[in-house]
Amino acid sequence: MSGLPRELRDLIESGPMAHLSTINADGSPQVSVIWIGLDGDDLVSAHMGRYAKLRNIERDPRVVLSFDAPRAPGVFMNPYAVLRARATVEPSDEAWNLLNRLAKVYVAPDTEFPAPKGPGYVVRYSVERIGGVGSWAPASR
Numbered sequence: 001m002s003g004l005p006r007e008l009r010d011l012i013e014s015g016p017m018a019h020l021s022t023i024n025a026d027g028s029p030q031v032s033v034i035w036i037g038l039d040g041d042d043l044v045s046a047h048m049g050r051y052a053k054l055r056n057i058e059r060d061p062r063v064v065l066s067f068d069a070p071r072a073p074g075v076f077m078n079p080y081a082v083l084r085a086r087a088t089v090e091p092s093d094e095a096w097n098l099l100n101r102l103a104k105v106y107v108a109p110d111t112e113f114p115a116p117k118g119p120g121y122v123v124r125y126s127v128e129r130i131g132g133v134g135s136w137a138p139a140s141r
Contacts, residue, residue, distance in 0.1 A: 003041050004127065008081060008136035012038055015105040016067035020045070022056035022087075030056055035102040036065065036125075043085070043125040046098035048115050057087045057123060065125060069134060079134035085125040095120025 004012075018036045021029055032053045034045045043065065047054060057063060063086070069079035099120075100113040130136050 004038075004130075005136040007134065008130065009038060011067070011069055011079075011081060011134075011136075012036060012043065013105070014070070015102075016069070017106075018045075018065050018067040020053060021064040021066075022053050023060045023062065024052070024056060025059065035099070035106050036067070037098065037102050037105070039124070041127070043083070043127065044098060045123045045125075046092075046095040046102070046120055047123065048095060048099070048118070048120040050121065054089050054121055054123065057089050061086045061088060063087045063125065066132070077133050079132070081130065081132040081134060081136060083125070083127050084129040084131070085127045087123050087125050090122045090124065091119065092122040093119050095122050098122060 015035070017033050020032045020034050024030050030052055036043050036045050038044070065083045065085060067081055071078055096113060096115065096117045099115070103111045103113045131138070
């Protein structure tokens with residue numbers, strides 16, 4: 001995919017809680033709510049432990065991320081994004097730094113991420129398809 005639309009980038013940078021859907025070993029869905037950020041045209045998240053979502057991604061990189069735009073009073077169908085992506089898990093000494101950067105968006109500008117600094121994992125999501133309701137979604141289905 002050749003770049004994310006500006007409106008979608010703005011939404012991601014505003015700090016929506018994202019629903020990450022992965023596939024368990026038995027084929028059932030697994031959903032986690034995560035913080036996301038941008039690195040170029042990829043989305044990124046950081047994790048201090050090797051949780052089920054990371055093990056699922058390592059086994060099957062197909063994921064879906066979904067998140068809402070801020071609620072607007074009186075709007076019947078609030079904008080939202082659904083991104084189909086391929087994810088990669090990278091062991092990284094930068095996981096805490098990414099979580100600290102995201103804490104300033106998701107919590108408050110002066111917040112420091114409360115976990116001790118240490119190695120963790122950065123997940124990179126390469127978007128393959130954009131859907132949902134909003135200017136970023138295709139006009140026809």
